[in-house]
Amino acid sequence: MNKYLDVVTTRAMGDLKSTNRESRLGALWWVLDPLLYLLVFYFVFGVFLNRGGDGFVAYLLIGLVFWRWFESSLHQTSSIIFTYKMILDQVYIPKLYLPFIPVISNFVKSSMIVAMLLAYLFIFEGAVLSQIVWFPVLMITQLMLILAVGSFLAALLPFYPDGKNLIGYGVNLMFFMSAIFYRIDDMPEDIRYIFLINPLAYLIDAYRGVLMEGQAPALVNLVMIILASVFVYVISLFMLNKYDKHYPKILN
Amino acid sequence: MIMKRKIVFTANEISVGYKVKSGFMRSDMDWVFQDLSIDLYQGESLAIVGRNGAGKSTLMKVIAGIIEQDKGEVERSFSNASLLSLQAGFVMALSGEENIYLSGVLLGMTRKEIKLRLNEIIDYADIRRSINKPVSTYSSGMKARLGFSIAIFSKPEIVLIDEVLGVGDDEFREKSTEAIKDMIKSDQTVVFVSHNPQIIKELCDRAIWIENGRVVMTSTPTEVLKKYQRFTMICGVVAKNIGKTTSDVRLHKNNIDPLKTIERFDALDKKNAG
Numbered sequence: 001m002n003k004y005l006d007v008v009t010t011r012a013m014g015d016l017k018s019t020n021r022e023s024r025l026g027a028l029w030w031v032l033d034p035l036l037y038l039l040v041f042y043f044v045f046g047v048f049l050n051r052g053g054d055g056f057v058a059y060l061l062i063g064l065v066f067w068r069w070f071e072s073s074l075h076q077t078s079s080i081i082f083t084y085k086m087i088l089d090q091v092y093i094p095k096l097y098l099p100f101i102p103v104i105s106n107f108v109k110s111s112m113i114v115a116m117l118l119a120y121l122f123i124f125e126g127a128v129l130s131q132i133v134w135f136p137v138l139m140i141t142q143l144m145l146i147l148a149v150g151s152f153l154a155a156l157l158p159f160y161p162d163g164k165n166l167i168g169y170g171v172n173l174m175f176f177m178s179a180i181f182y183r184i185d186d187m188p189e190d191i192r193y194i195f196l197i198n199p200l201a202y203l204i205d206a207y208r209g210v211l212m213e214g215q216a217p218a219l220v221n222l223v224m225i226i227l228a229s230v231f232v233y234v235i236s237l238f239m240l241n242k243y244d245k246h247y248p249k250i251l252n
Numbered sequence: 253m254i255m256k257r258k259i260v261f262t263a264n265e266i267s268v269g270y271k272v273k274s275g276f277m278r279s280d281m282d283w284v285f286q287d288l289s290i291d292l293y294q295g296e297s298l299a300i301v302g303r304n305g306a307g308k309s310t311l312m313k314v315i316a317g318i319i320e321q322d323k324g325e326v327e328r329s330f331s332n333a334s335l336l337s338l339q340a341g342f343v344m345a346l347s348g349e350e351n352i353y354l355s356g357v358l359l360g361m362t363r364k365e366i367k368l369r370l371n372e373i374i375d376y377a378d379i380r381r382s383i384n385k386p387v388s389t390y391s392s393g394m395k396a397r398l399g400f401s402i403a404i405f406s407k408p409e410i411v412l413i414d415e416v417l418g419v420g421d422d423e424f425r426e427k428s429t430e431a432i433k434d435m436i437k438s439d440q441t442v443v444f445v446s447h448n449p450q451i452i453k454e455l456c457d458r459a460i461w462i463e464n465g466r467v468v469m470t471s472t473p474t475e476v477l478k479k480y481q482r483f484t485m486i487c488g489v490v491a492k493n494i495g496k497t498t499s500d501v502r503l504h505k506n507n508i509d510p511l512k513t514i515e516r517f518d519a520l521d522k523k524n525a526g
Binding site: 010 | 270271313316317318319320334335340341343345346350353354357358359360361362363386388
């Protein structure tokens with residue numbers, strides 16, 4: 001048990017350390033990378049299309065930061081068994097530990113970006129503190145969602161390698177359906193229910209409510225997301241466990 | 253002999269196969285070996301002999317617990333077996349030292365244990381001067397040395413060696429062979445896959461020959477290699493005479509039992525001589 005804890009933390013640390021190690025600016029890219037990402041969207045939607053008006057920059061940034069955390073985590077976690085293919089061919093590692101590696105490294109990376117975002121919001125956008133206790137709750141919920149969906153796809157994809165191609169499209173679709181660069185209120189009323197069944201749209205909306213309006217998130221949805229995540233994660237554990245020694249065979 | 257020793261691994265009539273697509277949504281089993289039985293004793297060094305594709309590496313993976321057999325029973329009384337030399341675990345952008353940790357944990361060491369053995373690993377691999385440089389700058393010999401060194405110091409209960417004795421420069425090859433000999437002298441259980449008869453004879457105290465997914469014979473390395481080489485020679489000659497490949501001849505139904513084939517040809521030789 002302790003042994004595998006060391007595997008997870010050491011490999012996650014290796015992920016973090018190796019990011020940008022080979023580039024000239026090195027660790028500076030940790031800040032530059034998300035900054036440029038945010039600038040692109042800010043330029044397109046904030047300046048070029050001149051959407052939203054007051055408070056739109058904060059609105060956009062919150063959406064993008066938490067979306068990016070979800071997207072990059074999901075991308076790496078879903079393919080983790082493929083990433084470890086060579087290693088799994090030579091040593092036995094219980095597969096259920098593998099998803100934790102990218103989930104942790106992406107959490108650490110994203111936390112730094114979130115810290116930058118919070119600093120910006122408090123200094124320049126007059127963020128509200130009254131409901132801030134909900135903020136860590138939302139982050140933990142998102143972390144659970146990432147672990148659940150990521151592990152589920154990780155367990156499933158080795159059986160359907162073609163699915164890897166589909167995930168990119170699915171994630172793209174989700175990006176456009178998560179009300180990141182537009183407001184749910186601007187959408188026609190009869191299609192708004194779509195945003196209610198998308199857990200990420202809810203979470204992003206809740207982050208905005210907590211940070212910018214001092215509004216507590218809707219509990220029912222929050223509990224639903226947590227329960228659904230636990231349910232999906234339990235299924236993933238069951239699969240990863242059942243096919244533990246089968247994965248190295250089908251990856252050939 | 254070794255027969256009185258404790259058995260650490262037993263495979264009882266195991267079969268391992270891979271699913272092969274045989275059409276849309278349909279697949280057949282392609283058996284690597286079938287109904288194979290094998291015992292592994294505490295402290296012995298066992299060589300697995302057989303042609304390419306005979307299932308040696310697959311058998312190693314079953315012993316290590318990396319994959320599971322599709323049929324049959326397996327019993328093992330160890331928790332940690334690893335294939336020596338694990339370069340797959342290296343992260344190229346990171347330093348030699350960082351990679352000792354990255355590979356070490358995969359081989360079953362805790363961070364604490366690695367820290368204690370760090371200097372030994374570095375010195376054994378003889379990469380002290382480059383230890384803080386990224387592994388991407390290492391020569392293939394250096395990488396092989398580092399991988400071997402980490403594996404040696406991870407002290408697995410069972411060491412599985414798959415043709416690793418050709419790594420590094422001459423000096424290190426000697427050193428690694430020496431290390432393996434030391435392991436064999438101690439109570440280390442070793443399973444070898446090698447095509448080098450000299451090394452097998454020198455290092456192993458038992459050999460098992462696998463052909464067509466079955467165990468042909470189990471005996472001393474000298475005995476097994478004698479028969480194995482005789483069979484290989486026979487198949488080579490026959491292949492030449494009838495214009496087929498050696499593998500075709502080896503897999504032919506007349507040669508399902510290589511020992512019978514050898515007997516047949518021995519008798520033929522005697523008749524021709526007499």
